[in-house]
Amino acid sequence: MACTLEFSYIQNSDPLILEKLKNCEDLSDSQITAIQSLLLSGNTTYGKQKLPINKLSAFFTECNSESTTVSKITAATIADTSFPYGFNSMLFDLYLDIDVLQDNLAAITEKVVDTSLQNVILNKLNQIYPSGLNDDVLQLLGSTSRVASIDAISKWNITIIDTLSSLLDSNDGSWEPEKSKAIIMRYLNIDIHSLGSAEINIIGSYICTLDINVLENITAENLIMVLPQI
Incomplete structure (x- = not known):
């Protein structure tokens, strides 16, 4: 769905949108321009970047290869002995879906001891159960x-x-x-x-x-x- 977003939406989005867009295989010129704008803001995990359009795809590909251990969290991810290595609070929040959290809560809380990640868990649970x-x-x-x-x-x-x-x-x-x-x-x-x-x-x-x-x-x-x- 992120791959179909228009220029104005991308440009005004939270920089986290880049984590979704970098998986898109074919971006339009207007989408790439909007991505450039976000990169130039300096508020992304990639730092402040000014890249020619023809190098932007290669830049995202490189970033993807450097973070192969950080992707959508599944039951298999959680079962891996290295979990949650490689996740900071931002990525943990981005890649942990609510339904996966619900289905694997015991396994997740057993392994996650970093307080910043634990806060993400509680924030998501509070969204699921607003009454407590x-x-x-x-x-x-x-x-x-x-x-x-x-x-x-x-x-x-x-x-x-x-x-x-x-x-x-x-x-x-x-x-x-x-x-x-x-x-x-x-x-x-x-x-x-x-x-x-x-x-x-x-x-x-x-x-x-x-x-x-x-x-x-x-x-x-x-x-x-x-x-x-x-």
Whole structure:
């Protein structure tokens, strides 16, 4: 579809459009002129370039050959041991389709540890679930959950204790106090939930982030059940 874009559209597009256009086999003179304009802006990953029209195709071909490991992300790409090597946040955002993310979320979050790429994952998930991520998604986030903002966490739908346990798993890294508090409160804001012995064991030291009025709701019975383990 990008290969049919007109001069004015290309010229006024985000420079990322070049990543689509460089795969086109036959560009018109007006399209090439628009591409030249974008290259001259200096705001592309190729730097500021001034190339004759007859060399532009060769330039794109060379760029393609230098980035053969960076292309549309598929299940096979994700399964490769080198994934996500070669992707910066811009390319990761460009080449990771939402449906691929949904179908391979666990595999992606297991391998992606760069925070800039993790932010891309969360941004895309927030587009899919504008009302907040649900239990099934939250349980697959792993360390990616740690880069979520307080605003995003405030929309998470933490309806079961398994999700709370998954999010607070220390193997995925520590939480900032305010974020851990927000997670726990999202769980407790559901009427049927309380700080029982199971919840206290899961929360661990993060219990210290909670307000006193929340802690006052812990029953003596539940506290006695967990005290020997503290």
